[in-house]
Each structure stands twice: as structure tokens, then as C-alpha cells.
Amino acid sequence: MFDLDLWQEIFNTIRKNKLRTFLTGFSVAWGIFMLIILLSAGNGLKNGVMSNFSGRATNTVEVWGGRISIPFEGLPNGRRIRLDSKDVELVETRVPSAGNVSADLWKSGNVTFGSEFTFCEMRGVYPAIRTIDNIDVRPGGRFINELDMRERRKVALVNERLKTVLFKEEDPVGKYVKILGVMFQVVGVYDLNSSWGNDIVVYIPFSTAQQLFNRGYGVNSVSFTISGLDTRQENELFNAALRKKFAELHRFDPNDLRAVGIHNQMANYLQTMSIFNGISLFLWIIGIGTLTAGVVGVSNIMLVTVRERTREFGIRKALGASPASILRLILLESMLITGLFGYVGMALGIGVSEAISAALEAMNGGGDSRVILKNPTVDMNIALLATLVLMVAGIVAGYFPARKAIQVAAVEAMRAE
Numbered sequence: 001m002f003d004l005d006l007w008q009e010i011f012n013t014i015r016k017n018k019l020r021t022f023l024t025g026f027s028v029a030w031g032i033f034m035l036i037i038l039l040s041a042g043n044g045l046k047n048g049v050m051s052n053f054s055g056r057a058t059n060t061v062e063v064w065g066g067r068i069s070i071p072f073e074g075l076p077n078g079r080r081i082r083l084d085s086k087d088v089e090l091v092e093t094r095v096p097s098a099g100n101v102s103a104d105l106w107k108s109g110n111v112t113f114g115s116e117f118t119f120c121e122m123r124g125v126y127p128a129i130r131t132i133d134n135i136d137v138r139p140g141g142r143f144i145n146e147l148d149m150r151e152r153r154k155v156a157l158v159n160e161r162l163k164t165v166l167f168k169e170e171d172p173v174g175k176y177v178k179i180l181g182v183m184f185q186v187v188g189v190y191d192l193n194s195s196w197g198n199d200i201v202v203y204i205p206f207s208t209a210q211q212l213f214n215r216g217y218g219v220n221s222v223s224f225t226i227s228g229l230d231t232r233q234e235n236e237l238f239n240a241a242l243r244k245k246f247a248e249l250h251r252f253d254p255n256d257l258r259a260v261g262i263h264n265q266m267a268n269y270l271q272t273m274s275i276f277n278g279i280s281l282f283l284w285i286i287g288i289g290t291l292t293a294g295v296v297g298v299s300n301i302m303l304v305t306v307r308e309r310t311r312e313f314g315i316r317k318a319l320g321a322s323p324a325s326i327l328r329l330i331l332l333e334s335m336l337i338t339g340l341f342g343y344v345g346m347a348l349g350i351g352v353s354e355a356i357s358a359a360l361e362a363m364n365g366g367g368d369s370r371v372i373l374k375n376p377t378v379d380m381n382i383a384l385l386a387t388l389v390l391m392v393a394g395i396v397a398g399y400f401p402a403r404k405a406i407q408v409a410a411v412e413a414m415r416a417e
Helices: 004-016 016-052 085-094 146-150 160-167 206-213 232-250 266-310 310-318 323-364 381-407 409-414
Strands: 060-065 098-113 114-127 153-157 176-179 182-190 201-205 221-226 260-264
Touching: 004 016, 004 060, 004 323, 016 182, 016 266, 016 323, 060 232, 060 266, 085 098, 085 221, 085 232, 098 146, 098 160, 098 206, 114 160, 114 206, 146 206, 153 160, 153 176, 160 201, 201 206, 232 260, 232 266, 260 266, 260 323, 260 409, 266 381, 323 381
Parallel strands: 114 201, 153 182
Antiparallel strands: 060 221, 060 260, 098 114, 098 176, 098 221, 153 201, 176 182
């Protein structure tokens, strides 16, 4: 039942003790605020780094040729390792955990449509690269398919930036562009938040790229997805076994790390996740320490409050107030202060984190380029739980000294200084 007189008395007590109320509330608000800011920063850093992984599937491996740095079987040192169709076949047939295999062929040059032109990266790929690079094709278009590969069709996919530069407001699907002097028909547009971010990359069938721009031979790299490797150790063993297979094919020392380059996205992903788990644990320790400091502050201030009001409690008891009514008065006052200031701290923390998130998004132009911090916000359930913990701590902090004070006889309590 709502007791208006009781609440009026609580507010009168708060007005008479503004400094004490502020100090109590500040301890609560600061603890919540700092916890939210710390967790938001940790989440933002994690989201930023994870967004940099989103351009490719996390279980991707890429292999490219290098130069021999360790003498092997009398072959000349510094020999160049050039990948070709045999390396693609090796991955497809001798790597059981491999899937979605694609050879890559890169060329740079101009792309032209009418009187508009710009510089671009042309990338010859297999259809499987769509899964490897998480490529999202816009409705109305399509990606490269097996028929394009077999018939060496001159078809291409462009991204949003190239569409804006060359076609303005026109729909590019079905139109022809000149890439490195050869006419290609545009069959689709892919989103910038997939593949290689904001770079202007044009995808064409690998077979077409190899025939037109590489004399029908060689590849720049081989990319594929792997399955069944869930730990860093498993991925490191896989890398060593894969290097050995390429060493047998190209005749170089399996310990020569410069002969072929191997980029294992899963190994990097697992390493990054272990780092962020450590960072999250560290931030939680700091956050809990901040909350503990807030709890201690509330406890100390409530203890002082009860001691200051011991004489008041004695007078109330002499006038007929029951111990339970006095205890309820203290607990409601404590709950009001911790709840109100806890909400203020939570709102400020969430507001600051959301403002930072909006500012970072505006600086990034709403795109998905490489960022360090992204969406630095915290789970609302965590914020509410932390606020509730401090409220309970404030109530408990006020309960024990208040209970001890009201057990003192009225005469003794009125003598207290």
C-alpha cells in the first residue's frame, strides 16, 4: 500500500542531507557508468576486428607461390615457385578437409563504359569464391557459374563503387564494359560489405582470365575452405602437412617457409578469439572491481548515515514508532537513492557508448571498411543486472547498521552524539 506520508518524510530527509545523498548516488552512478564504458569499449574492439574477418569465411586457406630460400637437391637458390592447374588439382584430390576450391588470377588496368573510366583490379575466379569470400550479389543479377567457366564467357561482376563511377544511376546488368581492352557483359552487382571491402574489384571467370590475360597458364593463388579443424594446434599441423604436399610437387624443402605462402584464416581467427577472451576477462575484472568500489562506497556512506540518525531513531521510538517502521524508512530511502542514481549511471553509460558508436559509423560513412572500433555498445541485460546488483548492495548496506541502531534502547539512542 502506498504511504504518502512515508515518502514525503524520505524526500524531506534527502533534501536536508544533499551532500550525503549526492555522495551515495555518485558511488552508484560512477560504478555503473564505468562498467558500461569498459564493456562497450571491449565489445567495440572485438566487433571491429571481427568485421575485418567478415570479408572471407573464417575457415579459409590461401596459398601462393614464393621463392626458394633453402637449397634443395642441388636446385638453384632463389628459384621462383609458380602455381598452376596442378596445384588446384592437388588441393582438390589430396587435401581431404578442403572444399570450395578456387584458383585466383589478378590483373590491374582500366575499366571503361562509354566516356567514363577508372582503374580497377580484375580478378579471375571459380564460382566457389562466392562462398569463400562471402560475396552478396544484389537482386536482379547473378554470380559466375560453371557454364561461364566451361565456355570461357566474357561476363563480369562489378561492385557498388564501380557501378556509381561508371553507370551513375543506371542499372549495369546486361550492359557491356571494356576491361583491359576486352568487352565484358555485366551479369551482377555485389555489395561492398562482402569480399574485399571498398576496393574496385571486377570478378570474371577464371578460365576467361587465364586465356585472355595469362597466356592460358598459371595462377596467382589457390583459395579453399577447410572443415574439421577447431584448434590452433590442428591448424598448425594442417599448414605443415599442406606445405609438405606442395614441396613434393614443386621440389623444395618442406621447412622452407618462403617457398609458398600459406594464410590460414581459421588459425588467425582462433588466435584472435583467444586474445579477446583474455581482454574480456580483464575488462570484467576491472568492471567488477569498479562495482565493488561502488558497493563499498555505498556501504560506508549508509553506515555513516545510520550513525548520524541514531538520535533521531531514539526520538521516533520514544514517540511510539515501531522498529519495523524505522527500518522500512531506511531501506526505502536507500533503495530510492541507489535505484535513481543507478539508472542515471546506466543511462549515461549507454548514451555515451551509443554516441561513440554513431560517431564512428558516421566517420566510416556507413560502410564496412577496415575499422578498429565498431558498434561499441553493451548488452542491456548486463547493464540492468549491474544496476540491480548495486541497488541490492545499497539496501543490504543500509539494513545491517539500521537494524543494529534500532535495537538500542530509546533512552540510549537519544543520548548518542
